[in-house]
Amino acid sequence: MSRLEEEKRTGYRLSIQQTYNSLIKSNRHLDIPFSEMDCNWLRRYETWLRKQSKSENTIGIRFRNIRTIFNLAIDMELVKQEDYPFKKFKVSKLHQETAKRALSKDEILAV
Numbered sequence: 570m571s572r573l574e575e576e577k578r579t580g581y582r583l584s585i586q587q588t589y590n591s592l593i594k595s596n597r598h599l600d601i602p603f604s605e606m607d608c609n610w611l612r613r614y615e616t617w618l619r620k621q622s623k624s625e626n627t628i629g630i631r632f633r634n635i636r637t638i639f640n641l642a643i644d645m646e647l648v649k650q651e652d653y654p655f656k657k658f659k660v661s662k663l664h665q666e667t668a669k670r671a672l673s674k675d676e677i678l679a680v
Contacts, residue, residue, distance in 0.1 A: 575586045589633040591618070603639065603648040611635075611658045 589674040593599050595617045601610075611632070618628045636655050672680075 582604075584630060585634055588631045591631055592635075602650050603642055606635070606639070606654060607652075608654050608658045611654055629660060636660055 589599070592601070592614075609665065611620055615628060615632070618631060623631075639648065639653060643650055643653060
């Protein structure tokens with residue numbers, strides 16, 4: 570997290586912090602070995618997030634953050650490739666179109 574702070578990636582750091590806090594709330598601790606984070610574990614976490622009334626996009630962000638951390642751990646050889654659950658658990662399904670909130674060029678010119 571400090572590296573993200575140094576790189577002034579505060580938005581991404583906040584996203585990672587929210588995922589971290591969410592994992593602690595759902596598991597009551599963060600002592601979760603990567604080998605336990607299989608598809609069943611991910612589905613239970615998804616169910617927990619839905620019970621917390623999180624939006625589809627928020628759930629997707631949480632899982633993309635976990636996937637990124639998983640990939641980093643594999644690159645650092647902390648996790649075996651065969652323990653990677655995201656081959657079966659697809660994060661791309663966790664996305665919902667949102668209403669456009671930006672003004673058009675004509676609307677900006679009218680102001």
